[in-house]
Amino acid sequence: GINAEYGEDAPKEGLRPSSSGGRLKKSASDSCVKRNFLVENSRKAKETQPRVNPMKVADARQAKKNEEARKSYQKGVVPGYLQERVQKWKEEEEERIANLPDPTVPAGHVLMDKKEKEETLQVLLRSKDKLTEQLKGLPLRNDTLRLHNTRKEIDDKLSEIEEAIKIFSRPRVFIKQ
Numbered sequence: 001g002i003n004a005e006y007g008e009d010a011p012k013e014g015l016r017p018s019s020s021g022g023r024l025k026k027s028a029s030d031s032c033v034k035r036n037f038l039v040e041n042s043r044k045a046k047e048t049q050p051r052v053n054p055m056k057v058a059d060a061r062q063a064k065k066n067e068e069a070r071k072s073y074q075k076g077v078v079p080g081y082l083q084e085r086v087q088k089w090k091e092e093e094e095e096r097i098a099n100l101p102d103p104t105v106p107a108g109h110v111l112m113d114k115k116e117k118e119e120t121l122q123v124l125l126r127s128k129d130k131l132t133e134q135l136k137g138l139p140l141r142n143d144t145l146r147l148h149n150t151r152k153e154i155d156d157k158l159s160e161i162e163e164a165i166k167i168f169s170r171p172r173v174f175i176k177q
Contacts (some may be wrong), residue, residue, distance in 0.1 A: 107176040121168040128161045 105111055112120075135154050142148045167173065 104172075106174060108177055110177055112173040112175050117168055117173050121165065124161055124165050124168060128158065128165065129163065131158050 030091075102111065131154050135151070138147065138151055142151065169175070
Protein backbone atom coordinates (compact mmCIF):
# COMPACT_ATOMS: atom_id res chain seq x y z
CA GLY A 1 0.00 0.00 0.00
CA ILE A 2 0.93 3.69 -0.14
CA ASN A 3 2.69 5.00 2.90
CA ALA A 4 0.96 8.19 4.10
CA GLU A 5 4.20 9.63 5.38
CA TYR A 6 6.35 9.06 2.32
CA GLY A 7 3.88 9.03 -0.55
CA GLU A 8 5.12 5.81 -2.11
CA ASP A 9 5.08 2.14 -1.61
CA ALA A 10 7.30 1.54 1.31
CA PRO A 11 8.23 -1.77 2.78
CA LYS A 12 6.20 -2.42 5.91
CA GLU A 13 8.78 -4.40 7.72
CA GLY A 14 10.76 -2.32 10.08
CA LEU A 15 8.04 0.34 10.42
CA ARG A 16 5.72 0.37 13.32
CA PRO A 17 2.89 2.70 14.31
CA SER A 18 3.87 5.46 16.71
CA SER A 19 2.14 6.35 19.89
CA SER A 20 1.16 9.82 18.52
CA GLY A 21 -1.33 8.57 16.02
CA GLY A 22 -1.40 6.31 13.03
CA ARG A 23 1.90 7.47 11.65
CA LEU A 24 4.57 5.00 10.97
CA LYS A 25 7.99 5.54 12.36
CA LYS A 26 11.18 4.14 11.23
CA SER A 27 12.62 1.66 13.59
CA ALA A 28 16.19 1.76 14.64
CA SER A 29 16.86 -1.58 13.00
CA ASP A 30 15.62 -0.50 9.53
CA SER A 31 18.05 1.91 7.92
CA CYS A 32 17.27 1.15 4.32
CA VAL A 33 14.06 3.23 4.12
CA LYS A 34 14.73 6.52 2.35
CA ARG A 35 12.63 9.68 2.47
CA ASN A 36 11.29 11.19 -0.72
CA PHE A 37 12.09 14.87 -0.22
CA LEU A 38 10.55 15.90 -3.52
CA VAL A 39 7.13 14.69 -2.54
CA GLU A 40 7.45 16.19 0.94
CA ASN A 41 8.48 19.59 -0.43
CA SER A 42 5.68 19.64 -3.00
CA ARG A 43 3.09 18.93 -0.29
CA LYS A 44 4.50 21.66 1.98
CA ALA A 45 4.57 24.10 -0.90
CA LYS A 46 0.87 23.45 -1.62
CA GLU A 47 -0.05 23.91 2.04
CA THR A 48 1.78 27.18 2.63
CA GLN A 49 0.36 30.52 1.56
CA PRO A 50 2.48 32.47 -0.92
CA ARG A 51 4.26 35.48 0.52
CA VAL A 52 2.92 38.81 -0.64
CA ASN A 53 5.33 41.61 -1.39
CA PRO A 54 4.45 44.59 0.87
CA MET A 55 5.11 46.98 -2.01
CA LYS A 56 2.47 45.21 -4.10
CA VAL A 57 -0.02 45.57 -1.23
CA ALA A 58 0.77 49.29 -0.91
CA ASP A 59 0.52 49.73 -4.68
CA ALA A 60 -2.85 47.98 -4.69
CA ARG A 61 -4.11 50.25 -1.88
CA GLN A 62 -2.87 53.34 -3.71
CA ALA A 63 -4.49 52.18 -6.95
CA LYS A 64 -7.79 51.65 -5.10
CA LYS A 65 -7.53 55.10 -3.53
CA ASN A 66 -6.76 56.66 -6.95
CA GLU A 67 -9.75 54.88 -8.48
CA GLU A 68 -12.03 56.18 -5.71
CA ALA A 69 -10.68 59.71 -6.22
CA ARG A 70 -11.22 59.42 -9.96
CA LYS A 71 -14.83 58.29 -9.44
CA SER A 72 -15.57 61.10 -6.96
CA TYR A 73 -13.97 63.79 -9.17
CA GLN A 74 -16.49 66.23 -10.57
CA LYS A 75 -15.51 67.44 -14.01
CA GLY A 76 -15.94 71.14 -14.68
CA VAL A 77 -16.15 72.09 -10.98
CA VAL A 78 -13.41 74.22 -9.45
CA PRO A 79 -12.21 72.68 -6.17
CA GLY A 80 -13.08 74.51 -2.97
CA TYR A 81 -9.49 75.21 -1.95
CA LEU A 82 -8.90 76.99 -5.27
CA GLN A 83 -12.07 79.05 -4.87
CA GLU A 84 -10.91 80.08 -1.38
CA ARG A 85 -7.47 80.99 -2.73
CA VAL A 86 -8.95 83.14 -5.53
CA GLN A 87 -11.23 84.90 -3.00
CA LYS A 88 -8.24 85.55 -0.73
CA TRP A 89 -6.26 86.99 -3.65
CA LYS A 90 -9.16 89.31 -4.54
CA GLU A 91 -9.39 90.55 -0.94
CA GLU A 92 -5.64 91.14 -0.78
CA GLU A 93 -5.72 93.05 -4.07
CA GLU A 94 -8.62 95.23 -2.89
CA GLU A 95 -6.77 95.95 0.36
CA ARG A 96 -3.58 96.79 -1.56
CA ILE A 97 -5.48 99.17 -3.86
CA ALA A 98 -7.24 100.79 -0.90
CA ASN A 99 -3.89 101.40 0.81
CA LEU A 100 -2.28 102.96 -2.27
CA PRO A 101 -1.85 106.72 -2.04
CA ASP A 102 -4.01 108.79 -4.38
CA PRO A 103 -1.81 109.73 -7.38
CA THR A 104 -3.66 113.05 -7.76
CA VAL A 105 -2.69 114.16 -4.22
CA PRO A 106 0.63 116.03 -4.16
CA ALA A 107 3.42 114.67 -1.98
CA GLY A 108 3.20 115.83 1.63
CA HIS A 109 -0.49 116.77 1.33
CA VAL A 110 -3.79 115.25 2.42
CA LEU A 111 -7.21 115.57 0.80
CA MET A 112 -9.56 117.60 3.01
CA ASP A 113 -12.94 116.08 3.94
CA LYS A 114 -15.96 117.59 2.21
CA LYS A 115 -17.69 118.30 5.51
CA GLU A 116 -14.64 120.07 6.94
CA LYS A 117 -14.21 122.00 3.69
CA GLU A 118 -17.84 123.18 3.75
CA GLU A 119 -17.56 124.26 7.40
CA THR A 120 -14.40 126.25 6.66
CA LEU A 121 -16.04 127.86 3.63
CA GLN A 122 -19.05 128.90 5.75
CA VAL A 123 -16.74 130.47 8.37
CA LEU A 124 -14.89 132.35 5.64
CA LEU A 125 -18.13 133.66 4.12
CA ARG A 126 -19.33 134.87 7.54
CA SER A 127 -16.01 136.63 8.12
CA LYS A 128 -16.24 138.27 4.69
CA ASP A 129 -19.76 139.49 5.47
CA LYS A 130 -18.59 140.94 8.82
CA LEU A 131 -15.67 142.75 7.23
CA THR A 132 -17.87 144.05 4.42
CA GLU A 133 -20.30 145.46 7.01
CA GLN A 134 -17.39 147.10 8.87
CA LEU A 135 -16.15 148.60 5.62
CA LYS A 136 -19.64 149.95 4.86
CA GLY A 137 -19.77 151.53 8.32
CA LEU A 138 -16.64 153.59 7.70
CA PRO A 139 -17.03 157.18 6.44
CA LEU A 140 -16.32 157.81 2.80
CA ARG A 141 -13.67 160.44 3.46
CA ASN A 142 -10.17 159.35 4.48
CA ASP A 143 -9.32 162.47 6.46
CA THR A 144 -7.46 160.87 9.32
CA LEU A 145 -4.52 158.51 9.37
CA ARG A 146 -6.34 156.13 11.69
CA LEU A 147 -9.32 155.86 9.33
CA HIS A 148 -6.95 155.36 6.42
CA ASN A 149 -5.07 152.50 8.23
CA THR A 150 -8.32 150.83 9.35
CA ARG A 151 -9.70 150.84 5.78
CA LYS A 152 -6.40 149.39 4.51
CA GLU A 153 -6.44 146.59 7.16
CA ILE A 154 -10.03 145.68 6.30
CA ASP A 155 -9.23 145.65 2.57
CA ASP A 156 -6.17 143.43 3.16
CA LYS A 157 -8.21 141.01 5.30
CA LEU A 158 -10.96 140.95 2.67
CA SER A 159 -8.49 140.13 -0.09
CA GLU A 160 -7.02 137.27 2.05
CA ILE A 161 -10.50 135.89 2.77
CA GLU A 162 -11.47 136.09 -0.90
CA GLU A 163 -8.34 134.11 -1.83
CA ALA A 164 -9.21 131.50 0.82
CA ILE A 165 -12.80 131.34 -0.49
CA LYS A 166 -11.45 130.69 -3.99
CA ILE A 167 -9.28 127.87 -2.64
CA PHE A 168 -12.06 126.25 -0.55
CA SER A 169 -14.58 126.58 -3.39
CA ARG A 170 -12.63 124.07 -5.48
CA PRO A 171 -13.96 120.50 -5.66
CA ARG A 172 -10.83 119.09 -3.99
CA VAL A 173 -8.79 120.87 -1.36
CA PHE A 174 -5.36 119.64 -0.20
CA ILE A 175 -3.83 120.40 3.18
CA LYS A 176 -0.12 120.23 3.98
CA GLN A 177 0.78 117.65 6.58
